[in-house]
Amino acid sequence: MFVPSITHPVGDFIREWVPKLSAYLPEQLQSQTLDSIAAFLINALLCVIAVCAVNIGSAPILIYMERKVCAHVQCRLGPMRLGWHGTLQTIADVIKMLFKEVYSPSGADKLMFYVAPMIVLIAPFIIAALIPFDHNLIVADIDMGIPMIIAVNGFGVLGILLGGWSSNNKYSLLGALRSGAQMISYEISFAMILLFVVMISGSTSLMDIAQAQDGTVLDWFIFKIPLLGFIAFILFFISSTAEMNRAPFDIAEAEQELTGGYHTEYNGTPFAMFYLAEYIALVTNSALAATCFLGGFHAPCIGVEAIDTYLQMVPGVVWLFAKIYFMIWCYMMVRWTFVRPRVDQLMDFEWKFLLPVNLVLLAAGAVWMIFVG
Amino acid sequence: MLATLSNLIPQNVAFPTGGMDLAFYVVTFIILVTAVCTVAVKNILQSAVFLIFSFVATAILYLLLHAEFTALAQVMVYVGGVVIFVVFTILLTSRLGEDAFAVKIPRIFAAFALSIIFVLVMVKCLLPIEGLSNGVVAAPEGYASLKAFALRLLGYGEDGLVIPFEVVSILLLMTLICAITIARKGKEEEEK
Numbered sequence: 001m002f003v004p005s006i007t008h009p010v011g012d013f014i015r016e017w018v019p020k021l022s023a024y025l026p027e028q029l030q031s032q033t034l035d036s037i038a039a040f041l042i043n044a045l046l047c048v049i050a051v052c053a054v055n056i057g058s059a060p061i062l063i064y065m066e067r068k069v070c071a072h073v074q075c076r077l078g079p080m081r082l083g084w085h086g087t088l089q090t091i092a093d094v095i096k097m098l099f100k101e102v103y104s105p106s107g108a109d110k111l112m113f114y115v116a117p118m119i120v121l122i123a124p125f126i127i128a129a130l131i132p133f134d135h136n137l138i139v140a141d142i143d144m145g146i147p148m149i150i151a152v153n154g155f156g157v158l159g160i161l162l163g164g165w166s167s168n169n170k171y172s173l174l175g176a177l178r179s180g181a182q183m184i185s186y187e188i189s190f191a192m193i194l195l196f197v198v199m200i201s202g203s204t205s206l207m208d209i210a211q212a213q214d215g216t217v218l219d220w221f222i223f224k225i226p227l228l229g230f231i232a233f234i235l236f237f238i239s240s241t242a243e244m245n246r247a248p249f250d251i252a253e254a255e256q257e258l259t260g261g262y263h264t265e266y267n268g269t270p271f272a273m274f275y276l277a278e279y280i281a282l283v284t285n286s287a288l289a290a291t292c293f294l295g296g297f298h299a300p301c302i303g304v305e306a307i308d309t310y311l312q313m314v315p316g317v318v319w320l321f322a323k324i325y326f327m328i329w330c331y332m333m334v335r336w337t338f339v340r341p342r343v344d345q346l347m348d349f350e351w352k353f354l355l356p357v358n359l360v361l362l363a364a365g366a367v368w369m370i371f372v373g
Numbered sequence: 374m375l376a377t378l379s380n381l382i383p384q385n386v387a388f389p390t391g392g393m394d395l396a397f398y399v400v401t402f403i404i405l406v407t408a409v410c411t412v413a414v415k416n417i418l419q420s421a422v423f424l425i426f427s428f429v430a431t432a433i434l435y436l437l438l439h440a441e442f443t444a445l446a447q448v449m450v451y452v453g454g455v456v457i458f459v460v461f462t463i464l465l466t467s468r469l470g471e472d473a474f475a476v477k478i479p480r481i482f483a484a485f486a487l488s489i490i491f492v493l494v495m496v497k498c499l500l501p502i503e504g505l506s507n508g509v510v511a512a513p514e515g516y517a518s519l520k521a522f523a524l525r526l527l528g529y530g531e532d533g534l535v536i537p538f539e540v541v542s543i544l545l546l547m548t549l550i551c552a553i554t555i556a557r558k559g560k561e562e563e564e565k
Binding site for chain 2: 109111112115142143144147148150151152153154155157158161162164165173176177180181184187204
């Protein structure tokens with residue numbers, strides 16, 4: 001009987017230990033099939049727990065961080081009362097949100113109304129499973145990581161469109177249409193930059209991309225190609241900000257014009273799911289930026305052996321999370337610093353500036369690969 | 374216990390015994406249910422959503438056949454592109470679903486007749502194929518992987534497909550230019 005199994009060092013470790021443990025079971029229950037099924041289930045459970053821990057665990061931290069960064073930019077203190085420096089505030093908010101009554105507006109399409117937040121959550125969870133956190137810490141080390149990311153990004157647009165339409169509210173519908181148009185447009189340059197990374201690394205697997213940046217800081221893709229890498233990084237930063245619907249590109253929500261956009265009518269758990277998807281997207285996009293440009297889980301070695309040995313003693317997970325949180329801090333600072341462009345300015349920026357620059361960058365990268373790389 | 378259960382099934386009958394077979398039947402069931410929902414649901418937006426789930430299930434079917442890139446292309450093109458635009462068009466139409474069309478009996482009869490003829494033709498064509506249920510995989514290892522796929526697509530050797538690829542890209546360029554020409558404002562319009 002065929003039982004699917006994923007070859008992986010951590011999985012191999014479990015596959016090795018399950019038969020040893022099952023030897024203690026009664027005689028009738030021992031069989032190779034049962035062992036392999038049990039090992040597969042344990043591995044799958046570990047993968048699910050890992051993805052959920054990274055995603056759901058980081059959301060309260062990010063909300064607290066966003067409040068503090070925002071307060072810092074605006075010369076305020078932020079949450080201070082609940083717990084040490086307001087650390088318990090987000091947990092209290094999460095509990096409040098989960099205990100709220102869930103209801104839909106009258107005349108809303110009930111099925112679509114409740115399915116939409118679930119669809120939005122698909123993409124961030126799948127992308128989180130593809131990120132390599134260390135040499136062996138990856139849930140799905142698939143060959144086509146980058147095409148997978150581009151493919152599942154479409155679900156985010158779908159969820160927002162459905163949520164906006166099914167709310168039976170004109171502000172929601174307008175917000176959904178705006179954000180759908182924005183996300184579809186910026187997806188193109190997002191995919192183009194990932195294509196640039198694929199071209200440099202010669203692989204679509206995120207693990208191979210991270211491994212290709214082994215060495216000193218100068219081997220990271222942001223510095224490996226002089227100037228082009230840095231431009232690509234900036235373009236990735238801009239297009240991923242728009243892709244996530246975060247300020248300054250948050251015309252989808254635009255409180256002043258649209259009273260919150262596509263999630264105006266949502267409350268309680270469905271609203272929490274939209275919120276969660278937004279913050280998980282922040283984590284996954286930062287992790288993607290860190291993996292594609294900032295060396296992934298590699299330590300920032302500088303070429304001096306005495307220092308590098310100490311830097312490499314720190315596990316790769318810690319380095320990756322340090323890079324992720326640095327990227328998140330950058331996204332947050334940008335959010336609270338820049339003003340929001342108009343809708344037409346935003347679309348002009350994508351189609352008349354970002355896309356041509358991307359195409360030129362792609363051609364220049366190809367030339368660099370032929371003559372230097 | 375599992376061994377005794379699988380012994381009950383005669384060996385020469387093609388019946389779902391492995392995980393892959395079971396997965397195939399589950400995915401096919403999902404495709405059928407969502408496809409029926411697509412045409413049966415009254416609300417046109419809901420039918421678009423069921424269409425998306427049907428496409429995703431088809432992509433999973435491709436994954437089961439080890440055609441990973443085809444599966445991802447299916448999701449990319451249909452879910453990320455085509456159906457999103459369909460949904461967009463539906464959202465921009467006013468008075469959605471108010472005049473749900475009534476199906477008249479002659480149409481039902483015609484549909485039944487057509488589908489029965491289709492099933493008969495499929496059975497007639499598919500059953501004589503040898504090794505349909507128990508054939509071995511003929512493709513070499515990694516035939517559908519992205520690297521081999523791309524090398525075949527852009528190769529100029531005997532099995533290369535670079536000329537059709539270029540022809541299709543010219544077609545794509547033409548459509549892009551046409552779209553820009555249509556969407557572009559005229560000079561008089563800009564001055565207003």
